Amino acid sequence: MPLRLLKFGLAKKYPEPRMFRQPDRLKPSYDAVIIGAGGHGLAAAYYLARDHGITNVAVLEKGYLGGGNTGRNTTIIRSNYLTPSGVKFYDESVRLWQDLSQDFDLNIFYSTRGHFTLAHTDSSLRTMRWRAEVNKHLGVNSELVDPDQIHAACPQMDIDCGGHTPILGALYHAPGSIARHDAVAWGYGRGADQRGVEIHQQTEVLGIKVKSGQVTGVATSQGEIETTKLLCAVAGSTPKLLEMVGLRSPLVIHPLQAMVSEPMKPWLDQIIVSGSLHVYVSQSARGELVMGASLDPYELHSTRSTLDFTEGLAAHMLDLFPFLSHVKIVRQWAGMADMTPDFAPMMGKTAIEGFYLDSGWGTWGFKATPVCGKTMAATVAGDRNHELIQEFSLDRFSSYQLVGEKGAASVGH
Amino acid sequence: MKLMTCPVNGTRPISEFICGGELRPMPDPNQVDDETWADYVFHRNGAAGIKAEWWCHTPSNTWFVAERNTQIDQVLRTYLYGQEEQS
Ligand SMILES: Cc1cc2nc3c(=O)[nH]c(=O)nc-3n(C[C@H](O)[C@H](O)[C@H](O)COP(=O)(O)OP(=O)(O)OC[C@H]3O[C@@H](n4cnc5c(N)ncnc54)[C@H](O)[C@@H]3O)c2cc1C
Numbered sequence: 072m073p074l075r076l077l078k079f080g081l082a083k084k085y086p087e088p089r090m091f092r093q094p095d096r097l098k099p100s101y102d103a104v105i106i107g108a109g110g111h112g113l114a115a116a117y118y119l120a121r122d123h124g125i126t127n128v129a130v131l132e133k134g135y136l137g138g139g140n141t142g143r144n145t146t147i148i149r150s151n152y153l154t155p156s157g158v159k160f161y162d163e164s165v166r167l168w169q170d171l172s173q174d175f176d177l178n179i180f181y182s183t184r185g186h187f188t189l190a191h192t193d194s195s196l197r198t199m200r201w202r203a204e205v206n207k208h209l210g211v212n213s214e215l216v217d218p219d220q221i222h223a224a225c226p227q228m229d230i231d232c233g234g235h236t237p238i239l240g241a242l243y244h245a246p247g248s249i250a251r252h253d254a255v256a257w258g259y260g261r262g263a264d265q266r267g268v269e270i271h272q273q274t275e276v277l278g279i280k281v282k283s284g285q286v287t288g289v290a291t292s293q294g295e296i297e298t299t300k301l302l303c304a305v306a307g308s309t310p311k312l313l314e315m316v317g318l319r320s321p322l323v324i325h326p327l328q329a330m331v332s333e334p335m336k337p338w339l340d341q342i343i344v345s346g347s348l349h350v351y352v353s354q355s356a357r358g359e360l361v362m363g364a365s366l367d368p369y370e371l372h373s374t375r376s377t378l379d380f381t382e383g384l385a386a387h388m389l390d391l392f393p394f395l396s397h398v399k400i401v402r403q404w405a406g407m408a409d410m411t412p413d414f415a416p417m418m419g420k421t422a423i424e425g426f427y428l429d430s431g432w433g434t435w436g437f438k439a440t441p442v443c444g445k446t447m448a449a450t451v452a453g454d455r456n457h458e459l460i461q462e463f464s465l466d467r468f469s470s471y472q473l474v475g476e477k478g479a480a481s482v483g484h
Numbered sequence: 485m486k487l488m489t490c491p492v493n494g495t496r497p498i499s500e501f502i503c504g505g506e507l508r509p510m511p512d513p514n515q516v517d518d519e520t521w522a523d524y525v526f527h528r529n530g531a532a533g534i535k536a537e538w539w540c541h542t543p544s545n546t547w548f549v550a551e552r553n554t555q556i557d558q559v560l561r562t563y564l565y566g567q568e569e570q571s
Contacts, residue, residue: 310530319523322530323505324554369503372532372555379499412526468526469519 090257091136091264097271100297101129103451104289105304106276106312108132109141110252110437111429112304113259114444115451116268122445123452126267130260131291133275137256140306141437143374143406145329145351145363146252147342148438149186151206151213151244153198156462157415157476158209160442163459165246167441175258179250180356184342186247187221191236191347199242206244216243225341232390236347247342249353249361255440279315279426286316286425300451302427304443307372307407309430316423320430321468322409326367327434328380330403332395334358348387359401362388366408366434374405408433415474418447418463419456427451428465490541491548491564504538507549534560 079087103119105112108130119125132138148168150161172179190196199215206213218230221241231237260270271293278290279301288297303312310322339354349365364384367377381403389396410433411417417431429447432439446457456464462474489495511524529535532555539550539562549568551560 311532314531319527320530321526321528323528324530324532370505370535370537370554371557373557375557409530469522471518471522 090261091270094269094271097129097274097291097293097296098269100288101269102127102298103300103302104128104296104298105130105302106289107139107303107305107308108136108256108260108270108272109139109304109306110137110255110259110440111141111306111432111443111447112302113256113263113270114440115302115304115429115447116263116270116444117259117266118444118448119452120263120266120268123448125452128263128268129296130263130268130270131274131276131289132270132272133292135272136260136270137253140406140408140432141252141256141440143329143404144252144437145353145361146249146437147186147247147344147351147353148250149244149247149342150211150438151186151188151202151242151247152476153202153205154415154474154476155205155209156459156474158206158211160459161438162209162211163445164439164442165248167445168248168250168438171250171255171258171441175262177254177258177261179254179258181248181250182356183246183248184340184353185224186244186342187216187225187344188242188244189221189238189343189345189347190240190242191232191238191345193239195346196240199240202242212245214243216241225339225343227338227394228343228391229393232348233393236390249342249355251356252437255437259440259444276312276315279312281316281423281426284422284424286423299425300427301425302429302447302451304429304447306409306430306432306436309409309428316421316426318421318423318426318465320417320465321412322417322431323370324372324407325369325410326371326374326376326405327363327408328367328376328403328405329361329363330381330384330400331355331362332360333399333401335360335398343391345387345391348390350384350387350391352388352391360388360395360398366410367405372407374407376403376405410434412468413473414476416443416463417465418443418460419450419465420454421465431463488539488541488550488559489562490544490546491562491567492546493541493544496541500541500543502540502542504540504547507536507538 275292280288342353344351411431449457550562
């Protein structure tokens, strides 16, 4: 529609309404304050307003909405985890995802693709059989498939991987999906805004005020505000925020990088993940291959990217898809992943009254965006941990009650 | 950071090294209560800053300490454990 585009370009005012308001100043106090306008923080604001009627809420974002890991991730959504608490949690999330476009009246490009986690060794095949059984027991569509079935689904893939790491089987998860990450943040942001929530970008939290073990307010780059309920959903910045309130945690920050190829005609329907080759890949609605690998090997609080990563990932991509050798990489970036030792999140109430945490989402939290929003909103509103997050509390480490999701979460997006 | 200086083998590409995490004093497991021990085992100082870390030059299996700024990925100095003074 070039004529409409031209009119749009020449218009003095934006003919389309903005997704959300830009309030010019903070109020002196709010019923609840959310730090971080990523998917998680915005989803919590949305459900607080929609389901709990708490609308006097500010979401504070130091940069721009969705500019953290939400806008940097490879958008894989699945629920075939290993521990029952994990499976139940992610399965609820997948259910919420399926209605989101409808809910928001905004197309989030949710696309069910089918998710293959490839096994190149006997031991990974064994873990996958275990995962498939746990999944089936909890009603999640998940099964072990053999190389012939993989070949039939994805004939472009070299099942022998050039001879060095042949594929022995895969865990197949039919509901595995991808979605447009930005749209998720915008949808939640707009929905929250329409219900009265204020979104303050360029507003960094610099300090948290606590009196006799109870949160009383926050100091921001735009002034101080009072609140008794504070939700911290800042992914890679969590240790810094925890330091402000003096809480200890096992979080360590490692960069996670990703890259995309030039756009191609659609040829890859599925999401393909290989833990042994450290590759995960899907093809976006725009035709780009969206690719990721494992975490950078050491702690770093920065989003720089490296040539080592591109070279390593490209080499492994060619093991699986040798015909891509002429394809170009067009973009590369990184996000800061907040990693826990048991590959499960840290969520819920903390030792400080009114300080709620949604963190430890490392490399796998995009898929959990809706369910985190929902459970954290309920937790903040009722000052009680939602039943789905009971096992994810921060104090599980002090009592040696780790979750053990490593087999399913480490590289398996 | 693309290079790291091993106190024994000199400056080498970073791919030859692995990081062993922050240098932390271990409490005596026979003396401390479970909570202090859990704190040592699990909790970390996860915020950005200048940290002393264990690093290993893998081809020669040399473990040493590197002081590194984890915000900008810059190594300030490296030395063998206990030989900080000479560095
Ligand atoms: C490369 C990459 C690939 C990934 N792939 C997947 C995947 O395929 N599937 C999956 O499920 N997950 C994936 N993840 C993980 C997922 O992206 C994250 O777990 C999830 O997006 C976290 O969302 P969030 O809203 O909690 O955090 P973010 O989106 O990071 O939002 C946090 C916000 O807090 C803000 N903030 C920080 N400090 C302050 C402060 N002091 N004051 C105010 N604001 C502050 C930040 O600016 C940021 O916008 C991936 C991550 C990366 C980096």
